[in-house]
Amino acid sequence: MRKxxxxxxxxxxxxxxxxxxxxxxxxxxxxxxxxxxxxxxHRAYPIYEESWPVEQQARQWTNVHLVDVTVGANMRTDSENxxxxxxxxxxxxxxxxxxxxxxxxxxxxxxxxxxxGAFVPLNDLIAEHAPNIAAYYAQRPDIEDxxxxxxxxxxxxxxxxxxxxxxxxxIRTDWLDALGLEVPQTVEEYEAVLRAFKTxxxxxxxxxxxxxxxxxxxxxLIRLVTLWDGRAHGSDTYHDFLVEEGKISHGYIGEGYxxxxxxLARWYAEGLIDAExxxxxxxxxxxxxxxxxxxxxxxxxxxxxGYNSLSSEIDGFEFRAMVPPASxxxxxxxxxxxxxxxxxxxxxxxxxxxxxxxxxxFDFWFTEEGRRxxxxxxxxxxxxxxxxxxxxxxxxxxxxxxNRSLNQVGAQLQGRGYFQDYNYEIQWTNEFALEGIELYExxxxxxxxxxGVAFTSDEQQVYDRTWGSIRDYMLERQQSWILGNGDVNAxxxxxxxxxxxxxxxxxxxxxxxxxxxxxxxN
Amino acid sequence: MAEEHTTAAGQxxxxxxxxxxxxxxxxxxxxxxxxxxxxxxxxxxIYAMLLPTIIWFLVFLYxxxxxxxxxxxxxxxxxxxxxxxxxxxEHFQTLFSNDQFLRAIGNTIKISAxxxxxxxxxxxxxxxxxxxxxxxxYKRTAQTIVYLPHFISSVIIAGIVITAFSPTAGxxxxxxxxxxxxxxxxxxxxxxxxxxxxxxxxxxxxxxGSIVFLAAIAGVNPSLYESAVVDGxxxxxxxxxxxxxxxxxxxxxxxxxxxxxxxxVSFELVILLYQPATYETADVVNTWIxxxxxxxxxxxxxxxxxxxxxFVAFVLVMTANTLxxxxxxxxxx
Numbered sequence: 001m002r003k004x005x006x007x008x009x010x011x012x013x014x015x016x017x018x019x020x021x022x023x024x025x026x027x028x029x030x031x032x033x034x035x036x037x038x039x040x041x042h043r044a045y046p047i048y049e050e051s052w053p054v055e056q057q058a059r060q061w062t063n064v065h066l067v068d069v070t071v072g073a074n075m076r077t078d079s080e081n082x083x084x085x086x087x088x089x090x091x092x093x094x095x096x097x098x099x100x101x102x103x104x105x106x107x108x109x110x111x112x113x114x115x116x117g118a119f120v121p122l123n124d125l126i127a128e129h130a131p132n133i134a135a136y137y138a139q140r141p142d143i144e145d146x147x148x149x150x151x152x153x154x155x156x157x158x159x160x161x162x163x164x165x166x167x168x169x170x171i172r173t174d175w176l177d178a179l180g181l182e183v184p185q186t187v188e189e190y191e192a193v194l195r196a197f198k199t200x201x202x203x204x205x206x207x208x209x210x211x212x213x214x215x216x217x218x219x220x221l222i223r224l225v226t227l228w229d230g231r232a233h234g235s236d237t238y239h240d241f242l243v244e245e246g247k248i249s250h251g252y253i254g255e256g257y258x259x260x261x262x263x264l265a266r267w268y269a270e271g272l273i274d275a276e277x278x279x280x281x282x283x284x285x286x287x288x289x290x291x292x293x294x295x296x297x298x299x300x301x302x303x304x305x306g307y308n309s310l311s312s313e314i315d316g317f318e319f320r321a322m323v324p325p326a327s328x329x330x331x332x333x334x335x336x337x338x339x340x341x342x343x344x345x346x347x348x349x350x351x352x353x354x355x356x357x358x359x360x361x362f363d364f365w366f367t368e369e370g371r372r373x374x375x376x377x378x379x380x381x382x383x384x385x386x387x388x389x390x391x392x393x394x395x396x397x398x399x400x401x402x403n404r405s406l407n408q409v410g411a412q413l414q415g416r417g418y419f420q421d422y423n424y425e426i427q428w429t430n431e432f433a434l435e436g437i438e439l440y441e442x443x444x445x446x447x448x449x450x451x452g453v454a455f456t457s458d459e460q461q462v463y464d465r466t467w468g469s470i471r472d473y474m475l476e477r478q479q480s481w482i483l484g485n486g487d488v489n490a491x492x493x494x495x496x497x498x499x500x501x502x503x504x505x506x507x508x509x510x511x512x513x514x515x516x517x518x519x520x521x522n
Numbered sequence: 523m524a525e526e527h528t529t530a531a532g533q534x535x536x537x538x539x540x541x542x543x544x545x546x547x548x549x550x551x552x553x554x555x556x557x558x559x560x561x562x563x564x565x566x567x568i569y570a571m572l573l574p575t576i577i578w579f580l581v582f583l584y585x586x587x588x589x590x591x592x593x594x595x596x597x598x599x600x601x602x603x604x605x606x607x608x609x610x611x612e613h614f615q616t617l618f619s620n621d622q623f624l625r626a627i628g629n630t631i632k633i634s635a636x637x638x639x640x641x642x643x644x645x646x647x648x649x650x651x652x653x654x655x656x657x658x659x660y661k662r663t664a665q666t667i668v669y670l671p672h673f674i675s676s677v678i679i680a681g682i683v684i685t686a687f688s689p690t691a692g693x694x695x696x697x698x699x700x701x702x703x704x705x706x707x708x709x710x711x712x713x714x715x716x717x718x719x720x721x722x723x724x725x726x727x728x729x730x731g732s733i734v735f736l737a738a739i740a741g742v743n744p745s746l747y748e749s750a751v752v753d754g755x756x757x758x759x760x761x762x763x764x765x766x767x768x769x770x771x772x773x774x775x776x777x778x779x780x781x782x783x784x785x786x787v788s789f790e791l792v793i794l795l796y797q798p799a800t801y802e803t804a805d806v807v808n809t810w811i812x813x814x815x816x817x818x819x820x821x822x823x824x825x826x827x828x829x830x831x832x833f834v835a836f837v838l839v840m841t842a843n844t845l846x847x848x849x850x851x852x853x854x855x
Contacts (some may be wrong), residue, residue: 066759082817083821089570089819092599095602097571098666111600116598116600116601117600118600226563275689275690275705276689276690276707278710278797278798278799279684279709279710464820464823465616465816468814468818469621469622469814472798472801472805472813474621475798476798476802478798479710479797479798479799483707483710483711483799485711485712502621
């Protein structure tokens with residue numbers, strides 16, 4: 001505790017020394033500061049630290065002080081984000097909702113409990129008191145639609161990611177060179193390359209221990225069905241529904257998916273896919289690359305490009321992005337992208353007595369100064385303005401992983417509603433990732449994301465009753481087919497019939513009507 | 523043998539004295555409350571020792587029963603337990619119209635049956651074997667080794683199992699490889715889940731479970747063995763004719779408790795070991811409840827599933843107890 005106080009004192013000191021323009025235009029309340037309570041739990045920053053330099057700067061500018069009252073803080077990092085949801089549920093069960101609630105995966109939560117009265121509807125407040133947020137929505141009505149609950153109200157201000165590209169195909173280009181192969185351009189060539197990785201010993205240790213294709217998250221393996229014109233994940237949430245020309249469907253019932261799975265099963269049987277892909281888990285990339293075993297994967301630009309530093313240990317190590325191989329029909333698709341709006345952000349609790357000040361405070365983070373503060377931290381400490389652009393200081397860039405450092409000073413928080421500025425990331429993205437992004441920029445590989453729908457309570461019931469079971473069944477069959485316990489082509493009709501029996505058609509109708517209502521197709 | 527003082531009726535004198543004192547202390551017309559008060563005054567130390575357990579029961583087992591009503595309600599965390607509307611048996615209808623829930627019940631029973639058939643005798647056999655070991659330090663070492671896995675957390679156990687059965691680096695597949703066979707990806711094959719799970723359970727708990735039987739064996743009257751030796755019985759006969767019949771009440775009590783826990787497969791280990799590919803055999807009621815109820819926030823449905831589970835367990839333990847009382851006169855209550 002003493003350490004925390006000391007840190008607070010230090011940070012407070014640094015905030016005071018920050019050159020501040022003599023401006024009161026960001027001030028929201030006059031006189032005594034307004035204290036608002038906040039709940040914010042995230043695996044990387046379990047509570048809202050009042051000592052964060054970003055918070056200190058925001059206090060100075062707005063005269064609004066956020067006070068942490070987080071319930072259920074935890075740092076669990078499972079793929080389903082159960083830790084976040086658990087903290088929110090605990091908070092609600094405790095009966096006391098703070099003035100502000102910020103979290104990842106907050107959308108479904110506020111869209112369910114907002115209409116019941118737990119959170120304040122924001123439409124009118126934004127129109128009247130939040131000119132910057134309103135200006136953003138005026139430009140992006142599709143995102144405004146995506147944020148709304150079934151009753152047409154917005155209950156949270158979202159975190160809006162910037163930048164287009166997320167994951168890409170990566171391949172050991174030094175292995176290609178060693179075997180005299182070209183970067184594969186079609187799925188047939190990709191298969192041939194993976195087979196060569198398996199059989200021709202590119203790592204040169206005399207054993208066929210290479211793992212041609214691997215994935216940190218096994219759903220990334222399923223994404224390979226796009227190589228046969230299938231679809232896997234409709235958004236950056238795994239196994240999500242997809243939207244094509246206004247029609248809701250699911251990837252796992254498409255013909256392309258069937259082809260894809262049958263081919264992936266063949267690849268698996270031939271050893272082209274990591275035999276342990278379903279159980280190896282999140283350390284797969286780290287382990288297989290540093291042991292000089294992994295050949296190709298589908299993973300994030302920035303973090304995967306970073307593994308090229310292994311060239312100091314593994315002679316000639318080069319892991320580069322490649323454009324998506326073309327499907328048999330000639331299409332190149334990169335299914336994953338940065339989603340336009342995350343289901344993350346913050347909301348106003350129903351017991352908040354300063355609703356107008358709070359929405360003004362939310363709006364502050366959409367002003368030029370606020371947005372820069374949320375993205376880059378505090379000027380003079382973490383970044384400096386160079387030619388009108390915020391540039392991180394050398395000391396800050398060298399202080400360890402930049403994302404973590406930013407979180408530690410209270411910037412780039414997913415539980416805060418703000419508009420990300422991709423420039424923050426370019427400054428420290430390594431050359432291999434930048435080169436890859438440029439490669440992807442030259443083609444048009446991205447496809448539209450499904451931005452999600454908000455249900456009425458009747459629709460929610462259909463979804464709750466059917467989707468969990470359907471999803472389990474889909475995944476169960478999917479893994480079985482790939483592992484060779486059953487043949488997708490033989491089982492296909494029975495599989496579709498079983499899904500219908502479990503209520504998939506009913507669910508799709510509900511999804512469609514929710515989608516039409518939300519995105520105004522009616 | 524020391525001389526015993528007895529009354530005319532053959533009762534030891536001391537007992538008679540105590541009874542007389544008790545009779546004096548309790549005036550005949552006094553109500554039962556006074557008697558109760560006297561009883562507590564005399565035995566309060568024992569009740570003080572019992573108190574923490576009673577408080578634990580009240581706080582952690584009885585108070586939460588209030589929340590069981592959400593199984594019959596359309597529960598919203600915001601509205602709270604009391605203000606959520608009643609919807610009758612709708613959640614139970616949902617449960618029983620769900621194939622996966624029914625399959626989970628089947629899997630639970632199958633895994634528990636295997637556990638009972640293979641897992642229940644294991645600690646008894648182990649205890650009998652330890653009892654026959656004469657070399658003291660060998661016995662102690664062996665006991666320590668088999669007790670150890672009990673103290674390892676499920677997460678570590680799952681890690682050990684996943685590594686041991688890994689198709690590329692696991693010891694099991696390495697051994698299979700010596701015989702020239704192809705490696706098997708055990709943890710993704712539905713038919714292997716139950717043997718691996720039950721085997722892991724036995725490895726982890728058999729040693730620790732043998733303690734209670736060893737204690738029971740230690741309580742057998744040595745004079746029985748002495749007379750058996752005089753009659754010329756060998757060790758095998760002594761085990762069958764003396765040891766096992768003597769510890770049979772303990773075995774039966776443990777069996778009743780075990781049957782009461784049939785619906786409680788150690789689901790944390792299942793969660794750590796299963797995959798969608800093995801749901802077919804691995805998905806038990808509690809993991810189903812965890813996925814459907816807790817991960818997707820349907821607490822009311824989860825409560826209904828849990829209530830059903832508890833009901834089945836209650837019926838099972840009642841039945842087992844009744845049968846045991848009728849046929850062996852050994853019972854929990």
